[in-house]
Amino acid sequence: MAIADIIKYTDIRKSCECGGDNINRIKEFRLKLGLKQSELAERIGVRQNTLSTWETGRYEPDLESLVKMAELFGRSIDEIVGHRVAITPASTGGTWVPVLGEVAAGIPIEAVEDIVDYEEIDSALAATGDFFGLRIKGSSMEPRIREGDVVIVRKQDDADTGDTVVVLVNGDSATVKRLKKEADGSMWLLPNNPAYDPQHFTPTEITEKPVHIIGKVVELRGKF
Structure with missing residues (x-):
C-alpha cells in the first residue's frame, strides 16, 4: 500500500483551518484536464479506488497527494479541498x-x-x-x-x-x-x-x- 493511501486528510486537521461546505473539486479539475480517474491516480501515485473515495467525499486526500494535485491542476490546495488550508507545503521547497x-x-x-x-x-x-x-x-x-x-x-x-x-x-x-x-x-x-x-x-x-x-x-x- 502506498504512503498516500494511508494518511487521510482528517489526520492533518491540526495543520488546517476548515470552513464552508468542505466540498472538494478533484473530479471537476480532473475532467478539465481530460484525465481518466485511473490516469490521475497513476500520475499522483495512488490507487484508483483511493482516488474514487476522495472524489466522492468519503475520505479526504492526504497532504502529499494534495500537493501533487495542486501542481498538476495549477490550482491552490484551498481550491481543491473547498476550504482554507493554513499551510501549503508546496511553497516551502521541502x-x-x-x-x-x-x-x-x-x-x-x-x-x-x-x-x-x-x-x-x-x-x-x-x-x-x-x-x-x-x-x-x-x-x-x-x-x-x-x-x-x-x-x-x-x-x-x-x-x-x-x-x-x-x-x-x-x-x-x-x-x-x-x-x-x-x-x-x-x-x-x-x-x-x-x-x-x-x-x-x-x-x-x-x-x-x-x-x-x-x-x-x-x-x-x-x-x-
Whole structure:
C-alpha cells in the first residue's frame, strides 16, 4: 500500500483551518484536464479506488497527494479541498517524509503501513539520501530524546561509532541507540538513560540474531 493511501486528510486537521461546505473539486479539475480517474491516480501515485473515495467525499486526500494535485491542476490546495488550508507545503521547497510508529523486522520501510504523520525536511538534506521519520517509544534515550519525539532517519546499513542509529535486533521492532564499534567486529548499543543497560553483540550474534542497522538519526524533532 502506498504512503498516500494511508494518511487521510482528517489526520492533518491540526495543520488546517476548515470552513464552508468542505466540498472538494478533484473530479471537476480532473475532467478539465481530460484525465481518466485511473490516469490521475497513476500520475499522483495512488490507487484508483483511493482516488474514487476522495472524489466522492468519503475520505479526504492526504497532504502529499494534495500537493501533487495542486501542481498538476495549477490550482491552490484551498481550491481543491473547498476550504482554507493554513499551510501549503508546496511553497516551502521541502520534502515530506513519512513518520512511522513502528518498524518491524523483515518488512521493507517502503511497505510499512504504520504511518502516523509526516515531517518536512529541507531540500538540501533530502538530496543526500532516502529518509523516514520514527516516533520514539520508551525512555531509554532520555533526557535527550523523549517518548513521543520524532527522529529523522537517513536509510543506511552501516554507521560510525558515536552515531545514533535505528537498529533491528532479533526480529523485534526498531530500537534507537548510540552505536559503539569494537575492533573485533562486535558492537555496543548504548542508551542515554543510565537506568537502561548497554547491549553488546559479538560478530557471531550480529549475524545470527541478526542485528541490522537500518538508518542513522540526523535530526530530532522534539514534541510537546
